[in-house]
Amino acid sequence: MSELLLKVRDLMIEGRSDETWNPIINGCSFDLNKGEVLGMIGESGAGKSTVGLAAMGFTRDGCRISGGTVEFDGIDLVNASAAVKRGLLGKRIAYVAQSAAASFNPAHRLIDQHTEGPVQHGVMPREESQEDAMELYRRLRLPNPEEIGFRYPHQVSGGQLQRAMTAMAMACRPDLIIFDEPTTALDVTTQIEVLASIRDIVEQFNTAAIYITHDLAVVAQMADKIKVLLKGDEVEEADTRTMLSDPQEEYTKSLWAVRSFQRPTKPAVPADAVPVVSVKNVSAAYGKVPVLFDVSFDIHAGRTVAVVGESGSGKSTAARCITGLLPPTSGVIEFDGEPIPADYRSRTKMQLRQAQMIYQMADTALNPRKTIGEIIGRPVQFYMGLTGSAKRKRVDELLNEIELEPSQYFHRLPSELSGGQKQRVGIARALAAEPKFIICDEVTSALDQLVAEGILKLLAKLQDELGLSYMFITHDLATVRSIADEVVVMKDGRVVEAGPKKEMFTPPHHAYTDLLLSSVPEMDPDWLTNLLDARGVDNIGDAAVGKM
Amino acid sequence: MSTWLSILIAFPVMAGVAWVFRFAGRSATSNKPFFRDMPFGVAFGYVVAAVAILLAFKIYFVDQVLFFRWAMQGLIIFTVSAFLFRLLGRLVGTAGSRKLFRSMPLTAAFGVMIVLAYAILAIFAPVFAPYGEEQVFAAANTLPGSDPATGGDPAHLLGTDQIGRDLMSRLIYGARNTVGIAFATTCLAFFIGGSLGFLAATIGGWLDQVLSRAVDVLMAIPALIFALLLMTIASAWSVKLGIPLTIFMILIIAIIDSTRVYRLARAVGVNIVVMDYIEAAKLRGEGLTYLIFREILPNATAPLLAEFGLRFCFVFLTIASLSFLGVGIQPPLADWGTMVRDLAQFINFAQFSPLTAALPILAAGAIALLTVAVNFIVDWMLQKSSGLKE
Numbered sequence: 019m020s021e022l023l024l025k026v027r028d029l030m031i032e033g034r035s036d037e038t039w040n041p042i043i044n045g046c047s048f049d050l051n052k053g054e055v056l057g058m059i060g061e062s063g064a065g066k067s068t069v070g071l072a073a074m075g076f077t078r079d080g081c082r083i084s085g086g087t088v089e090f091d092g093i094d095l096v097n098a099s100a101a102v103k104r105g106l107l108g109k110r111i112a113y114v115a116q117s118a119a120a121s122f123n124p125a126h127r128l129i130d131q132h133t134e135g136p137v138q139h140g141v142m143p144r145e146e147s148q149e150d151a152m153e154l155y156r157r158l159r160l161p162n163p164e165e166i167g168f169r170y171p172h173q174v175s176g177g178q179l180q181r182a183m184t185a186m187a188m189a190c191r192p193d194l195i196i197f198d199e200p201t202t203a204l205d206v207t208t209q210i211e212v213l214a215s216i217r218d219i220v221e222q223f224n225t226a227a228i229y230i231t232h233d234l235a236v237v238a239q240m241a242d243k244i245k246v247l248l249k250g251d252e253v254e255e256a257d258t259r260t261m262l263s264d265p266q267e268e269y270t271k272s273l274w275a276v277r278s279f280q281r282p283t284k285p286a287v288p289a290d291a292v293p294v295v296s297v298k299n300v301s302a303a304y305g306k307v308p309v310l311f312d313v314s315f316d317i318h319a320g321r322t323v324a325v326v327g328e329s330g331s332g333k334s335t336a337a338r339c340i341t342g343l344l345p346p347t348s349g350v351i352e353f354d355g356e357p358i359p360a361d362y363r364s365r366t367k368m369q370l371r372q373a374q375m376i377y378q379m380a381d382t383a384l385n386p387r388k389t390i391g392e393i394i395g396r397p398v399q400f401y402m403g404l405t406g407s408a409k410r411k412r413v414d415e416l417l418n419e420i421e422l423e424p425s426q427y428f429h430r431l432p433s434e435l436s437g438g439q440k441q442r443v444g445i446a447r448a449l450a451a452e453p454k455f456i457i458c459d460e461v462t463s464a465l466d467q468l469v470a471e472g473i474l475k476l477l478a479k480l481q482d483e484l485g486l487s488y489m490f491i492t493h494d495l496a497t498v499r500s501i502a503d504e505v506v507v508m509k510d511g512r513v514v515e516a517g518p519k520k521e522m523f524t525p526p527h528h529a530y531t532d533l534l535l536s537s538v539p540e541m542d543p544d545w546l547t548n549l550l551d552a553r554g555v556d557n558i559g560d561a562a563v564g565k566m
Numbered sequence: 567m568s569t570w571l572s573i574l575i576a577f578p579v580m581a582g583v584a585w586v587f588r589f590a591g592r593s594a595t596s597n598k599p600f601f602r603d604m605p606f607g608v609a610f611g612y613v614v615a616a617v618a619i620l621l622a623f624k625i626y627f628v629d630q631v632l633f634f635r636w637a638m639q640g641l642i643i644f645t646v647s648a649f650l651f652r653l654l655g656r657l658v659g660t661a662g663s664r665k666l667f668r669s670m671p672l673t674a675a676f677g678v679m680i681v682l683a684y685a686i687l688a689i690f691a692p693v694f695a696p697y698g699e700e701q702v703f704a705a706a707n708t709l710p711g712s713d714p715a716t717g718g719d720p721a722h723l724l725g726t727d728q729i730g731r732d733l734m735s736r737l738i739y740g741a742r743n744t745v746g747i748a749f750a751t752t753c754l755a756f757f758i759g760g761s762l763g764f765l766a767a768t769i770g771g772w773l774d775q776v777l778s779r780a781v782d783v784l785m786a787i788p789a790l791i792f793a794l795l796l797m798t799i800a801s802a803w804s805v806k807l808g809i810p811l812t813i814f815m816i817l818i819i820a821i822i823d824s825t826r827v828y829r830l831a832r833a834v835g836v837n838i839v840v841m842d843y844i845e846a847a848k849l850r851g852e853g854l855t856y857l858i859f860r861e862i863l864p865n866a867t868a869p870l871l872a873e874f875g876l877r878f879c880f881v882f883l884t885i886a887s888l889s890f891l892g893v894g895i896q897p898p899l900a901d902w903g904t905m906v907r908d909l910a911q912f913i914n915f916a917q918f919s920p921l922t923a924a925l926p927i928l929a930a931g932a933i934a935l936l937t938v939a940v941n942f943i944v945d946w947m948l949q950k951s952s953g954l955k956e
């Protein structure tokens with residue numbers, strides 16, 4: 019059973035930038051036995067994916083392995099010839115990428131892409147491989163396993179694609195599979211299905227796996243042992259239970275502690291208070307397709323209302339109705355008790371100033387050709403009419419507010435900032451308009467946990483100082499727990515349940531809220547097993563939703 | 567038939583040599599990855615390249631083909647001068663320009679050098695040209711080479727044309743007319759096409775439909791024939807209204823070429839308009855001018871600049887073609903396209919007097935050189951701007 023499969027020793031990887039080679043990984047060592055799962059965690063830029071790829075003897079363009087050994091079943095992968103690697107990759111070592119949607123070739127059917135590997139490697143003929151694909155689809159609990167392979171990638175949902183890709187990785191029954199963040203892009207409810215399928219199939223075929231993720235709770239479910247990386251250095255490695263209960267290093271402890279941030283509960287809003295923003299019986303449609311049905315909720319001064327639900331539930335559409343980008347087909351939006359025009363083009367500058375927005379992807383929310391000073395300075399000039407040194411002074415104030423040193427950041431371009439810093443600039447731009455109300459659209463979901471925590475703390479601080487109201491759109495219930503005052507749960511364009519956070523997190527729940535809550539991975543390594551037992555193995559996810 | 571036979575035999579021989587080359591490389595370097603992972607096709611490529619270089623040496627030194635020798639000498643001279651030019655740029659100038667030259671590939675240095683040379687030549691044409699553009703001499707049809715024994719004239723280095731104008735002067739003035747008009751035309755085409763394209767991308771809806779379909783209609787007509795047709799109409803108007811035909815030519819080519827710019831600007835614009843920062847600007851209440859020129863344009867400069875280089879060459883060639891056909895730049899203005907047409911028959915003398923035959927090639931070569939130079943610069947800019955995005 020404990021037969022050594024992969025031996026990595028002192029792996030060093032360098033990347034080329036500005037004509038010089040800079041170290042990316044400074045010596046990484048681990049062993050992997052047959053049938054064992056190694057979880058690799060760390061924030062982005064820690065080198066998780068680079069190590070994962072190097073375990074296949076592969077480096078990205080502009081990188082090279084500068085030292086150490088990678089030995090797979092006695093074969094030295096660092097010095098192996100291209101021909102030897104061609105024989106191994108896909109056949110004995112397989113890779114599952116983060117975004118299945120971007121990794122499948124959209125011009126070919128799933129099953130054709132599935133059978134390519136086995137046929138090329140001469141493992142089995144095409145017909146047999148097709149039969150086998152259907153069998154794998156069945157084991158991965160994809161709907162209509164006989165038929166789904168004959169679809170094109172765009173005809174299948176994201177979670178199903180991710181499972182189809184896992185099936186594809188299993189096609190040659192490899193000894194080792196590298197999973198690179200396979201569930202990061204998925205909703206919690208879908209994530210469970212994929213996690214359960216991956217765990218089952220890895221167990222069934224006694225496959226070894228390296229599971230790369232930044233989500234600790236996920237890795238706790240999947241891995242036998244966990245390795246923590248930080249900026250290319252090993253932090254520590256231990257078996258899952260030890261690691262969770264007794265982390266040794268400071269950094270690991272701080273990772274573990276992230277989820278503890280919690281705001282005190284605020285007193286109830288007085289009954290006669292006029293809400294800052296009030297959404298009343300709003301319905302909306304994209305063209306002829308209705309997406310929102312009779313949605314109503316209020317946001318009071320100094321409060322955070324979290325809107326949760328899976329993708330496609332209408333959270334962002336509701337935000338678009340409030341900003342006026344999508345005029346509702348019926349219902350009204352009120353600011354301070356006054357109805358305002360449905361279309362943003364007919365709103366006054368004052369009304370536009372009141373509601374600001376912070377976006378999920380800071381990369382696309384900041385103009386890459388403008389400096390930070392210009393980005394934050396524009397609303398200052400546009401709304402407040404400040405120019406010259408008065409404008410500069412205000413921008414410096416705002417930069418101080420978001421905890422970035424003005425002299426250092428004023429002239430930088432967004433590309434010279436980290437993800438968390440970009441998101442802070444997005445916040446500063448919203449603050450520059452001196453609004454009453456800010457819509458935060460999944461502001462932390464693209465960030466690492468430590469960075470995300472920093473952003474949440476900043477938002478909380480600003481709320482206390484400036485009395486802002488937030489509409490906080492998210493699918494991450496951990497975030498909701500830490501920052502929200504009130505929660506609105508949405509599904510299929512309808513509000514399923516709404517109320518103060520405390521009520522929402524104590525039973526009894528609405529069936530859908532219950533499903534959402536129970537799908538959030540916990541740090542307990544037995545959580546997934548227990549949950550699947552509780553739900554009954556065959557009716558995870560879809561079935562549970564169907565019951566409500 | 568024996569040529570074909572030798573080519574037929576050469577291929578298996580080269581294939582054999584390629585195999586031996588790879589095998590020898592593997593043995594000699596004890597299986598270094600460079601030789602170990604070399605596919606056979608790559609090895610074959612190395613051998614073919616070696617054979618081509620050998621052939622070039624044979625044509626140069628043994629067969630002594632004159633035009634090939636000129637081309638090779640030109641290549642070496644340009645390479646060396648580009649290298650020296652870059653060296654100069656690295657040593658002289660402000661800190662910014664020195665840094666620019668340090669990161670510059672040789673091809674880009676060549677492009678910058680040629681474009682600068684053309685610009686200086688065009689601006690200071692009266693200083694460089696030995697005679698006036700329209701000056702007519704008694705000695706018509708003198709041959710180049712300034713040797714009276716072969717029908718040349720020491721006063722006219724490149725000889726004179728059929729009505730006795732100095733060809734050297736005409737060539738230099740041609741830079742002014744042809745390049746100047748092409749530059750003005752391209753700028754106009756970019757102004758029209760760019761603003762309409764971004765407008766269509768930002769507003770969308772029916773405006774986009776109307777503009778795009780109108781552009782489709784214009785693009786459906788072959789450009790050169792359409793230009794010819796319009797130029798014929800314009801020549802009547804130009805007489806009636808007293809406006810020079812050149813103005814009409816600039817307008818006509820600018821409008822025809824702006825359709826291509828429109829397509830590009832719209833395609834690039836549509837991708838930028840969906841970005842969140844545009845949405846943020848719209849929600850701020852920004853006007854259309856700000857959106858287009860301050861938010862969209864800075865992000866579209868790279869593709870537009872690349873297109874500018876290419877478009878400039880096409881406009882240049884269109885003007886030359888129109889002049890060659892007789893409806894472009896009108897005499898007595900000197901123009902390279904017209905010069906190629908007037909001197910074209912000399913190419914028949916290539917076997918007897920290579921120098922005379924080179925006359926039309928000089929004008930054509932001037933066009934080709936600028937086209938290549940501009941494209942080298944554009945390639946470099948593209949590489950730079952795409953590198954910035956990473």
